[in-house]
Amino acid sequence: MSNSSDSDALAGARERIDALDARIQALIGERAEIALEVARIKQAQGRSDFYRPEREAEVLRRVAERNAGPLDDATLTRLMREVMSACLALESPLKVAYLGPEGTYTQAAVYRHFGHAVDALPRAAIDEIFREVEAGNADFGVVPVENSTEGVVSHTLDQLVGSSLSICGEVALAVHHHLLSNAGTLDGVRRVVAHAQSLAQCRKWLDAHLPGVVREGVSSNGEAARMVAREDSAAAIAGRAASEFYSLPMLASNIEDEPNNTTRFLVLGRQSVPATGADMTSILVAIRNRPGMLHRLLTPAAEAGVDLARIESRPSRRQAWDYNFFIDIEGHVDEPRVRQVLDAIESEAAFLKVLGSYPRSVGFGAGSP
């Protein structure tokens, strides 16, 4: 192609883009007008449920279903999420309390789930987030529940036991591990420090690239980075933020064995969420003693063909010999087959509490940070 026909083609492409932008913008404006209409009707009815998790999830799933490219589903759902978020904020932005400080994965989870048109309120501790939402100072809370490196899961589970809040959403973010060190080269590394779970998650990489090098488990990857920052021949496994914060060069990046390594967060609210057809139900079950009981507990679900996505046990605080199980079941508590399984479990357990039924996360993708 000659330069002048290239220039013509570029100019033509630009004109088409400009025309498209005008139309996209006009449609977003129309959408915002309708969102205001909806808000007015709801206000007249005395309703305050402007944000409906099940409706959001349905809309975003349709976006992914309709997507014919070239943008990937994650990008397109993110863009449409932002459009929805901006329209919703016309009335008043949602207040979302989260485990801070700013710049953490939990903040990224807030924006992933709610878009950027929210008032994100960082809080220092998980129980504060529960209190803020319970008291109505925040509309929703976002807390980590499966953090593969920092071990904060248990605080969230413990808080869920006594709280009146429901789980009304989940967010999964990809998490990457890097090897941080002042050693200059891998040959100079004599010791690798990290949280035990991170060491485990990078085991194959460490075996291949740092065979025979001592591995030392510490309380968190942040602590590991802090320690090795003052050393010449030690390396830490940690995220980008730690590399930056401690000015620790990244000797190798994305060293996790499982490329889909994720952290999972829960969205907490005061409302319960209707079924969307692709839901998860989290329950808390207390039983008296473990051996045998757990198997009996799980039998009804197996027989009904209901999938148990996750199970976590925690010692109860009430009696030393009690155990709490946190169980995630595929489906919604309003579905008869899920309800039946819950009833069967309840008849075996000392105590059962439904923590929430909520849409499975939509638009999974990498976290930032």
Next chain:
Amino acid sequence: MSNSSDSDALAGARERIDALDARIQALIGERAEIALEVARIKQAQGRSDFYRPEREAEVLRRVAERNAGPLDDATLTRLMREVMSACLALESPLKVAYLGPEGTYTQAAVYRHFGHAVDALPRAAIDEIFREVEAGNADFGVVPVENSTEGVVSHTLDQLVGSSLSICGEVALAVHHHLLSNAGTLDGVRRVVAHAQSLAQCRKWLDAHLPGVVREGVSSNGEAARMVAREDSAAAIAGRAASEFYSLPMLASNIEDEPNNTTRFLVLGRQSVPATGADMTSILVAIRNRPGMLHRLLTPAAEAGVDLARIESRPSRRQAWDYNFFIDIEGHVDEPRVRQVLDAIESEAAFLKVLGSYPRSVGFGAGSP
């Protein structure tokens, strides 16, 4: 209105929103296809200027001009910025080095300017960002240039003196100050600690609410927060992040006297940017001695009716009696009247360097954080 007609209205509104979403999504897909076409033509030409600051600025200005509500200009330009950012990233995401760590205002400035579909690379120091962009490891760099509280301006200015990079954009973010203290109430505050500039920016509020209370200047607001975190009757002026990081309760929020208090950032690149009709030109001028010279320097601009938006003086590193002036002029270096003013200044000065002509910032709004 009856409940059933309300329900009908809500259902109708939802259907219209679904139809709009499908159309918005289809148009975004079309836009992405054209963006790929543009990239292919440019690649065939051996060009690498996939991101063109002047084109972005023009597109976003048109978005704001066309906007008929109900979303405000800042929100709508943000949404369209994200659409552009996602389309551009189809080829390969822009790499943008910035002054980290993550969670800082500078990171927020990166996303404000480039959208979220970029690879944002946190760096520990301003000179590292210059080096990364100069070496081609990053496409662009983002650094603070007018930070009202931390005083980092000078590092950026000093780096600009010797760098081959051009300024190709600016970002302004709103910055809020809060009063952080363990004192519980204002009555319990005996001392207010902050960077001197923050104390000055909150002077009226302090006069009204904490009259007679001792004010103490320290090196940064972060340092102030760290100090008062261990005290019962002291307060710091700082941002939300510090409140969170040091678990310091916010006794009062947004206490700055000037509600439009901002921090300004520069976007650095290897390319120079064509005129858009609303541009700024930053120059560096070295003169031998100050008295009288500055006035002579500014006379040509005044006579030509060219606005000087900003002027900063810095001692030069070359000779003790030299001064550098950083001057921002409204207009583009390719405009004859700007060119004339620069020529006139150059004839008076020991040295003149054009640091860049770039579009004025588009879509001004509050920062996050």
